[in-house]
Structures are given as structure tokens and as C-alpha cells.
Amino acid sequence: MLLDWFFRWREQRQLPHALIPAALWQRVVEDSLTGFYLERQQLDRLRELASLFLLRKAVNGAGGLEVDDYMAAVIAANACLLILELDLDYYDGWVEVIVYPEAFVVTREVRDEMGVVHKKRTILGGEAWSRGPLILSWKDARPDASRHAQGSNVILHEFAHKLDMLDGAADGTPPLHPDMELRNWIDTFTETYDCLRERIEKHRGTSIDPYAAENPAEFFAVVSEEFFAAPAHLHLHHADVYQQLRLFYRQDPLQRLNRPSTK
Numbered sequence: 001m002l003l004d005w006f007f008r009w010r011e012q013r014q015l016p017h018a019l020i021p022a023a024l025w026q027r028v029v030e031d032s033l034t035g036f037y038l039e040r041q042q043l044d045r046l047r048e049l050a051s052l053f054l055l056r057k058a059v060n061g062a063g064g065l066e067v068d069d070y071m072a073a074v075i076a077a078n079a080c081l082l083i084l085e086l087d088l089d090y091y092d093g094w095v096e097v098i099v100y101p102e103a104f105v106v107t108r109e110v111r112d113e114m115g116v117v118h119k120k121r122t123i124l125g126g127e128a129w130s131r132g133p134l135i136l137s138w139k140d141a142r143p144d145a146s147r148h149a150q151g152s153n154v155i156l157h158e159f160a161h162k163l164d165m166l167d168g169a170a171d172g173t174p175p176l177h178p179d180m181e182l183r184n185w186i187d188t189f190t191e192t193y194d195c196l197r198e199r200i201e202k203h204r205g206t207s208i209d210p211y212a213a214e215n216p217a218e219f220f221a222v223v224s225e226e227f228f229a230a231p232a233h234l235h236l237h238h239a240d241v242y243q244q245l246r247l248f249y250r251q252d253p254l255q256r257l258n259r260p261s262t263k
């Protein structure tokens, strides 16, 4: 506890020197944060959190990519948007973000129903390990990535996995706040998830990215992306899921969207 206190005190003292420089921050805001309609105070808080995030984590390039300050700041800002009203401690327990230039190939051993182990190659735009590194492809994560237009954001997606895994299990349920009902969360998420899977099986259209039907962990990560990046869409089709996410993230992106412009 005392060590925690000391660590925080030292960090707060470092912050003014470690703050993401104004010009760089402005670029990050214009390129990757305008779509979230944050108020000035929220942007200031986000800048602080992102700066502290960069003090605590190493953002390293791989596959020949050199991570520059802009890339690190974009990743930190998007990561911290999820925890803007929570706490940076939600990202405790791991230290490294690894960034590849583009989608990367992973080879995993998977056991089929017959018990036979196969090697499976998968191409990923991001990956989050429980208590391990978070991996991103810059081509997919950069603010002008084409997927972003559809309310998709791989940085939000992978960091949502990190929040889900805080209690040790990637099961689509992060540790909820005391004022939330676990029963409500599970009922809401299970019902929507089952319904999504059924629609896909019957080849019907879906309002949520079908990738969410992979498993409950992917469901949580995908709806978290939509909650921030396409809140009106999520609210229109799944107001109950939106409501649970609003309680968990303690943010209301739709309300920000509907606020009269103060500019």
C-alpha cells in the first residue's frame, strides 16, 4: 500500500514533464479522437491518462516497424478512452504493447473433436494475452484504417479484451462495479449473443459485426468497439447491451454525440 502510494506520488510528479507535447496531442485529437465527441475537460483528462500510460508501458515495434511518438500516442489515447472514467490501474499486470507494421500470422495448436492436434495459421490485426503483451498491427490500428469507417477500432477491441481478462477469464464479463447486477449483465449479454448466433446460422443479416459470435469474449470486445465508435447504432439495435456497457465504462458516448455543439 505504501509502495503504491509512493509510486503514484512519483508518477504525479513526473507527469508535467512526461505530458504528451501539445502539438503532438493536437494531431492525435484531430486524427483519431474527433469521432468520439469528447469535451475539452475529457480530452485534457485523456491526455493525462495517455501520458501516464506511456510512462507505465513500453510500446515496441516488431517485424521491422519503428514505433514513433505519434503511433505510441494514438495507441495510448485510444486505450485510455476505455478507462477515461475508470482508472489506469485497470491496465495493471502487464507492461508491453507490440506493434507490427501489418496483420501478422500466428500458428497455434488446436485440438479437434477427435482429440487430434492440428497446427492452425491465423492472420490477426491484434491480439491480447492475459497478463502478457497486447499486440497490434499498425496498418489496422492507424486512424485512417479503412475498417474504422464502420465503427470498428482494433485498439479499442484489444484493450477491451484486457479489461475482460482482469478477473483471469476471457469470458466476456469484466469485473463489474458494486452498483451493477451480475445477473442483469449475464442475462442481457447471453440473450443478445445467442440471438446473434442464431441469425448467423440462419444466414440472416446482423446489426453487430458477425465476428462477435465467435465466443463471449469476442462479443464483449466487439460491442465495446461499437459502444464508443458507433454508439447510436448500438443503442438503436441493442439498447440493453448499451445500457450495461454504459454502467461498466461509466461513460455515455451517445449523450456526447447528441450534445449541442459548443464550438
Ligand SMILES: [Zn+2]
Pocket: 157, 161, 217, 218, 221
Ligand atoms: Zn478479439
